[in-house]
Amino acid sequence: MTHVVDQASSTGGTTGRGGPGAPGEALRLDRAHVFHSWSAQGALRPLTFAGGSGSVVWDDEGRRYLDFSSQLVNMNIGHCHPRVVAAIQEQAARLPMVAPPHAELSRGRAAEAILRHAPEGMSKVFFTNGGADANENAIRMARLHTGRDKVISTYRSYHGNTGAAVVATGDWRRIPNEYATGHVHVFGPYLYRTEFWATTPEEEAARALHHLQRVIEAEGPGSVAAILLETVPGTAGVLVPPPGYLAGVRALADRFGIMLILDEVMAGFGRTGAWFARDHWSVRPDLITFAKGVNSGYVPVGGVIISDEIAAAFDDRVFPGGLTYSGHALAAASIVASVEAMEDEGVVEHAARIGADVLGPGLHALAERHPSVGEARGLGVFWALELVADRTTREPFSAAVMGTVKAELVARGVLPFLADNRIHVVPPCVVTPAEVEQALAAYDEVLGLVDDAVR
Missing domain, CATH: 3.90.1150.10 (Aspartate Aminotransferase, domain 1)
Structure with a gap:
């Protein structure tokens, strides 16, 4: 390789x-x-x-x-990687930057390449500059789609260093940056240091799900817009979820009309031995955030993969968000080359x-x-x-x-x-x-x- x-x-x-x-x-x-x-x-x-x-x-x-x-x-x-380097060089010589309102071939091909590996029923990509603002915009989409405010995430997590993303984060970096509102934290599964007195993966999953359900109920289900989880929490310790946990979160989200956002910024694009970590558990979220491995960071880029249901909500309604460098041409070209090389080279x-x-x-x-x-x-x-x-x-x-x-x-x-x-x-x-x-x-x-x- x-x-x-x-x-x-x-x-x-x-x-x-x-x-x-x-x-x-x-x-x-x-x-x-x-x-x-x-x-x-x-x-x-x-x-x-x-x-x-x-x-x-x-x-x-x-x-x-x-x-x-x-x-x-x-x-x-x-x-x-020579294919990715060459793609960036070729794009730079042809057209290095195109503003987001316009269409450009590499941008469309990048979205198409990403969506080849996304779950069915997800056919749109919103490009960002990195993982933090991917999570930021996913939270915004969930709030706008549901008309609710609160976002539930775990204490053992990292979602980025922008306003809402850093408050959704659970580790110490949240505390000096808590200016965003509407964030609630729970404990996720971590059997080695269980918060739930569990002795098996199955107990850990069941008790973590019960804890999550009780927090949703106590907060008021009608006030919760999204559950935001790293599919496999990375910086918090590479915490592989126990069997049944992610499916249980999906069921709770469906029960209460809550959007499920899976943060695949670190875990996506081959890192876990699958295109997305969610592939291991066949759980379909409403939004997937990505960055990092999509082009190995050769050019800064991230994005949100959007379910058809959420995307349709903005067909006749303006999405109040945007970035000057959304779908940057050099980044898009690097994504196309990276995904194609990963496909061709196994x-x-x-x-x-x-x-x-x-x-x-x-x-x-x-x-x-x-x-x-x-x-x-x-x-x-x-x-x-x-x-x-x-x-x-x-x-x-x-x-x-x-x-x-x-x-x-x-x-x-x-x-x-x-x-x-x-x-x-x-x-x-x-x-x-x-x-x-x-x-x-x-x-x-x-x-x-x-x-x-x-x-």
């Missing part, structure tokens, strides 16, 4: 101000002028990258890393096989071998190792320990994605078995270093 790009040519470029720069220049300019997200600025020293191909990136001194973060879990087709099927045959078994073996691993869980190339200081109490490792884990993995040439007490194992969908084995060996070594801290 690996596509090869010559390292020398990919780190080169034009001379002068547009050239690759001397080693150290990127970091110097970054620390002088760039304000980073979700960070205290003073102590930052980011890694500096100059090029990439497939599952590998390299810095400006030529050190190579296996990218098992997929950057922000979006590099599904891998770095510098990328989604490859991700499913890697997860089932190599990555999943390897991570479960690490969990059995290392007392510092409380649980391994995931699908496709979407996995997490939850690290604990005590297997009995399931006490999470401290931030200091996790900082050591990150540094040791980087030192071994693996670029990790860490969140709280977890290693999120999220390589590109095109990762090879040999690359997985190389990363597993690095995880094995680093987990061995922290096992002694486990009580």
